[in-house]
Amino acid sequence: MARLGIYEPAADATDSAAAADRFHPAFLRAHSANVQSAYGPASIVRASGPAAPSTVPDERRFADGRLRHSGLARGPRPGAGTPPTRAGTSAAGRGVLPADDHAYLAPPPPYLHGVPANQQLEGRNLFSTMNDEQAVLFALSRESPEKIVSYACYLLELESRHGQRLFHLVFDHCHHQVQEWVIVQITRDRKSFSRLCVGRTDEVVFMINSCETRRSMQLFREAIQQWMSQNQLRSLLLDSKRLRVVYAFVVKSPPDIVQIIFEAIAKDCIRLACQPNGLRLLQNCLERTSQMERNNIFIQLSYQSLHLALNSCGNWIIQDILTKGETSHIEIIAFCLRNHYVALAKNKYGSNVVECCLRAFHEGEQMVIVNELIYYPHFKDLVTHEFANFTLSTALEICKYPIRNILANAILSQNIIVRNQHSMKIFSILAKYGFIS
Numbered sequence: 403m404a405r406l407g408i409y410e411p412a413a414d415a416t417d418s419a420a421a422a423d424r425f426h427p428a429f430l431r432a433h434s435a436n437v438q439s440a441y442g443p444a445s446i447v448r449a450s451g452p453a454a455p456s457t458v459p460d461e462r463r464f465a466d467g468r469l470r471h472s473g474l475a476r477g478p479r480p481g482a483g484t485p486p487t488r489a490g491t492s493a494a495g496r497g498v499l500p501a502d503d504h505a506y507l508a509p510p511p512p513y514l515h516g517v518p519a520n521q522q523l524e525g526r527n528l529f530s531t532m533n534d535e536q537a538v539l540f541a542l543s544r545e546s547p548e549k550i551v552s553y554a555c556y557l558l559e560l561e562s563r564h565g566q567r568l569f570h571l572v573f574d575h576c577h578h579q580v581q582e583w584v585i586v587q588i589t590r591d592r593k594s595f596s597r598l599c600v601g602r603t604d605e606v607v608f609m610i611n612s613c614e615t616r617r618s619m620q621l622f623r624e625a626i627q628q629w630m631s632q633n634q635l636r637s638l639l640l641d642s643k644r645l646r647v648v649y650a651f652v653v654k655s656p657p658d659i660v661q662i663i664f665e666a667i668a669k670d671c672i673r674l675a676c677q678p679n680g681l682r683l684l685q686n687c688l689e690r691t692s693q694m695e696r697n698n699i700f701i702q703l704s705y706q707s708l709h710l711a712l713n714s715c716g717n718w719i720i721q722d723i724l725t726k727g728e729t730s731h732i733e734i735i736a737f738c739l740r741n742h743y744v745a746l747a748k749n750k751y752g753s754n755v756v757e758c759c760l761r762a763f764h765e766g767e768q769m770v771i772v773n774e775l776i777y778y779p780h781f782k783d784l785v786t787h788e789f790a791n792f793t794l795s796t797a798l799e800i801c802k803y804p805i806r807n808i809l810a811n812a813i814l815s816q817n818i819i820v821r822n823q824h825s826m827k828i829f830s831i832l833a834k835y836g837f838i839s
Contacts, residue, residue, distance in 0.1 A: 535567070535568065535571050538568060538571070538572070539571065539572070539575060542572065547577075547579075547580050547583065550572070550576065550580055551580060551583045551584050551587060553572065554569060554572050554573055554576070554584045555584065555587050555588065557569035557572065558588065558598065558602055558605055566602075566604065566605060569605055570605070570608055573608070573609060573612060574612055578613075578614060578615050578618070581609075581612070581613060581615075581618060582615060582617050582618050582621065584609070585609065585613070585618050585621045585622065586621060588606075589621050589622065589624065589625040592625060592628050595625045596628075596629075596644065599643060599644045599647045600641070600643045600644060603643040603644075603646050603647065606647050606650075607646055607647060607650040610622060610647070610650045610651055610654050611650060611654055613654070616656075616659065619651075619654065619655045619656070619659050620659060622651055622655075623651070623655070623659055623660070623662065623663075626647065626648060626651055626663070627662060627663075629644065629648070630662070630663060630666035630667075631666075632669075632670060635666065635670055639674070639677050639679050639680045639683075640679075642679060645679050645682075645683060648663070648683060649682070649683065649686055651663070652683075652686050652687055652690065653686065653690075657690060657691075657692070660690070663687070664687055664690075664691050664695060667683065667684060667687050668695065668698065668699050668702075671684055671699050671702055671703060672702065672703065672706050672709075672710075675703060675710055675713075675715060675716045675719045676710070676713050676715055676716050677715060678715055680715075681715045681716075681718060681719060684699075684719065685719070685722070688722075697728070697731075700723050700727050700728075700731045701730075701731065701734065703719055703720070703723060704720075704723060704727070704731045704734035704735050704738070705734060705738065706738075707720050707723075707734070707735045707738045707739060707755075708738050708739055708742055711739065711746055711749075711751065711752045711755040712746070712749055712751060712752050713751060714751055716751075717751040717752065717754055717755050720735065720755050720758075721754065721755060721758045723735065724755075724758045724759060724761075724762040725758070725762065732762055732763070735759070736759070736763060736767050736770075739755075739756075739759065740770060740774075741774065743756055743770075743771050743774045743775060744774060744775060744778050744784070744790075747775065747784065747787075747789065747790040747793040747794075748784070748787055748789055748790050749789065750789055752789075753789040753790060753792055753793050756771065756793045756796075757792060757793055757796040759771065760793075760796050760797055760800045760801070761796075761800055765801075765802070765805070768797075768800070768801050768805055769805055771797070772797055772801065772805055772808065772809050775790075775793070775794065775797075775809075776808070776809060776812040781812065781816065782816040782818065785813055785816060785818055785825050785828060786818070786822055786824050786825050787824060788824050791824045791825055791827065791828055792827075794809070794813065794828055795827045795828050795831055797809055798810065798828065798831045798832070798835070799831060806835065810832055810835070810837045813828060813832065814832070814837065814838070
């Protein structure tokens with residue numbers, strides 16, 4: 403279907419037949435046979451005098467060709483006259499119901515509450531109970547943009563699934579400029595917008611994903627920007643629903659519009675990396691920042707690698723840096739973790755980081771890790787430790803001669819007779835490389 407929009411009188415009656423319909427011709431042809439008998443002709447008398455001024459902020463006239471689908475045009479408001487039919491153009495070809503020359507958009511069927519379309523919108527609660535969603539679109543297509551905006555905002559207040567489905571339908575079929583006006587209304591009051599994001603998260607995310615103009619995304623940015631201060635960011639990380647809105651905005655927006663969000667996150671990246679919601683937000687932003695911005699964030703995180711490696715969330719971002727970062731970042735991490743590998747290997751999260759270090763480091767740094775482990779006074783405990791045994795297993799797999807031989811001889815020298823469940827993998831690898839039979 404085409405977008406719901408505003409009627410613009412044609413300057414030339416001969417060329418005005420293209421502005422006949424807001425809907426796709428295929429839609430009308432598929433349904434006209436079923437509902438044609440229930441529709442009456444619209445008035446063909448156009449009211450004289452200037453049109454009333456619009457109450458919608460920032461109203462701009464539509465330029466020709468602004469509709470998403472080429473070849474679709476907007477229809478007249480109720481009471482507007484019917485432009486003459488261009489010779490040789492069929493009704494179906496113009497997307498018009500084949501009923502003489504009465505209406506370019508069929509009014510809603512009279513059996514729907516027995517009320518004309520323009521009166522149904524005045525009692526919006528009646529519209530919210532309509533089961534015929536196509537009839538809602540037909541009726542709205544003959545209304546002013548102000549009423550479309552008002553009705554869309556009203557649907558956001560409904561808690562029923564039917565109201566949510568109608569909002570998705572109406573907003574998706576609105577002209578881009580009408581979508582902007584809806585966003586203007588819901589973002590005008592910052593506190594109300596925050597409440598809307600909590601109470602109607604799915605609808606706000608849907609609007610963000612449906613918008614296709616820079617102005618729409620700028621309006622959302624101005625509303626979301628209030629959450630990016632240090633005090634507000636702390637409460638944002640505890641609100642999973644508002645975070646969903648931020649995720650959708652970061653993914654949908656072009657880099658220049660979302661830049662202010664990136665800057666706020668870069669300033670507080672350490673704290674974000676230590677929380678589940680913050681880590682996801684940080685990772686989403688890192689995927690879309692420039693190389694220079696990503697490099698600056700990686701440097702900050704690398705210098706805090708010891709603290710982050712022991713954290714249930716932070717260890718993941720350190721592993722990301724070891725996997726995707728540059729040599730300079732890896733060198734910083736190696737410097738910060740040196741002399742702490744035993745403590746990391748015995749930690750549930752730190753052991754994952756040490757394993758990733760063994761894969762990312764060159765042979766010299768691998769030797770530093772292995773020496774620190776085998777010269778630990780209680781090295782025997784590391785072999786049977788529930789977490790450290792994974793670090794030793796990875797070292798045996800990753801390291802080459804002579805490091806692997808040094809580590810294998812150190813393990814065998816402990817004379818471990820009881821091979822508990824935590825050391826079975828180690829001895830399996832030793833057998834694989836021929837150190838034991």
